[in-house]
Amino acid sequence: MDAFDWHRFLLDDKPLSFLIEVSLRVLIAYVVVFVFLKVSGRRGIKQLSLFELVVILTLGSAAGDVTFYDDVPVLPVLVVFLVLLLLYRLTTWGIAHSEKLSKLIEGEVITLIVNGLYELKSLDGLNISEDEFFMELRQSGVEHLGQVRLALIELDGQLSLYYFDDRDVRPGLSVLPPEHRPAFTRVPNTGLYACTRCGQTLQITGGESPPCPRCKNALWSAALATRRAQ
Incomplete structure (x- = not known):
């Protein structure tokens, strides 16, 4: 291994063209997170509930992996997105129809x-x-x-x-x-x-x-x- 091998330092064993793939992966991750926030019905993210923060962090972790690692395929991230959206919808429906569940997840004033x-x-x-x-x-x-x-x-x-x-x-x-x-x-x-x-x-x-x-x-x-x- 040569010291100050700039190609290894900057890209490891990846070709320069991998940067184009990274750009596409970032775009997909960005769109996935943005669409989730829009579909979930949030108008802003100034203050997130504890449950919403868990969802966003989970989705962000999945989106981050697919952004940086070439051995992480994109399709599973889309499945993560769909499952999280389903869980979010089910939980918000449960919160709206159950006072006990609402207090358990969101707490009380x-x-x-x-x-x-x-x-x-x-x-x-x-x-x-x-x-x-x-x-x-x-x-x-x-x-x-x-x-x-x-x-x-x-x-x-x-x-x-x-x-x-x-x-x-x-x-x-x-x-x-x-x-x-x-x-x-x-x-x-x-x-x-x-x-x-x-x-x-x-x-x-x-x-x-x-x-x-x-x-x-x-x-x-x-x-x-x-x-x-x-």
């Missing part, structure tokens, strides 16, 4: 915040860090939980927020980064504080360290009462 407080039963089952969740709130213009009347995590993982009117905003837990939201087990000054776990507010005398009456957490942060910037 999760109620995370009600009237400025976390829903305790929803907290433990979430696969999302507090920092990530707070970041999403900040990007939506939220400074503290007291500005939020209702927060829902949709089936696609997106956050839907419904706000209090300015006159109804209440004190709440700050969603600012830790350097702007110090937390205390023993509060330094008398004032209104918010539980860092559930958002419950409580008037606390300086030097005290009471547990949260709602969730028994013992970490507090100064509550904010600012209105949302319009």
